[in-house]
Amino acid sequence: MAVSLSLDLPVGAVVKLNLEVDARKAGPALFVIAWAFLLVLTGISIWTAFLGLGSWAAVLEYGIAAVQTGILFTFFMRLKGPPSVKWVFAGSGFFWLSVLIGYSFLDYATRSGWPWHG
């Protein structure tokens, strides 16, 4: 069955959302949408924690946290936009953290007899 809807709008009227990130031009819409998405992701994270997924739960929950961090960095912390080199500084933290984690994994992967359950 076909359903047709007609809106009594002037011809050519378009609903435009202000999705600008720049603080001087931004409206609230983009940030409210991002916030709602963050809450939905939190809900999914809580839901999956009770599904009995075993070790996959950790992958999912940290994955969701990483996506949420991406949203916060991009929009709320305005990583996209001027000054143009700030992503280098932001990325350097994750680079040095990956070095720390990478070498630590190498250490634990090549040890024997740990953890010690005396």
Place this chain on the structure above:
Amino acid sequence: MPSEYTVEPHIQYASLEHQGDSAQDCMWVFLATETVFFGAIIFTYFLYRVFYSAEFDVAGKDAVFWCGSVNIGILLTSSLTMVLAVNSGAQGRRRAMIWWLIATMALGFIFMAVKGYEYYQDFTDRVVPAVNFLMKPEEAPAGELFWDFYWIATALHAIHLTIGLALIAYVLLWRIRRGEITPEYYQPLEVIAIYWSFVDTVWLFLYPSIYLLGRS
């Protein structure tokens, strides 16, 4: 008075925009060190969870789930109110900026109140290592390590949040009152907002580590 105050760039900067960009870059450099700082703590926890997963699952079930869950909602909402405060300041809407900042501070204080209640619950549940701790047989010998992480990580996070609250209070009571936050130069507020949201992202990783893993 706000209407008479003119913001000039410091001598080493060519313009206010140059000064503001440098301030933002410096905050991101600081946050790079914070990423390694908190990342190392969470990674240490991760290793212990891998090696002592059964013990950590038992210990983690004693964490007050509703407190952590309410607090993640509060923090995410505070990031929204903070960014709306910056937008209002950048667009010359002074009154809206002040109210959004007050809302952000209120949410920060609610977070701390919930955290305080949770700490009280933890104390009565005897999960405070070295002070008031009772090891359950099924979580021995590593359950205490979970609570060591819990107290160190959440206390460090709370200290960072308190610094954020102090910075917002400083901007509200000093910079804005003196008319120093204008559409031409709102970067002090932007820099604090970046810091505030970073503290939020730390909780995004602490929350699953403490309250969610091993729940099912």
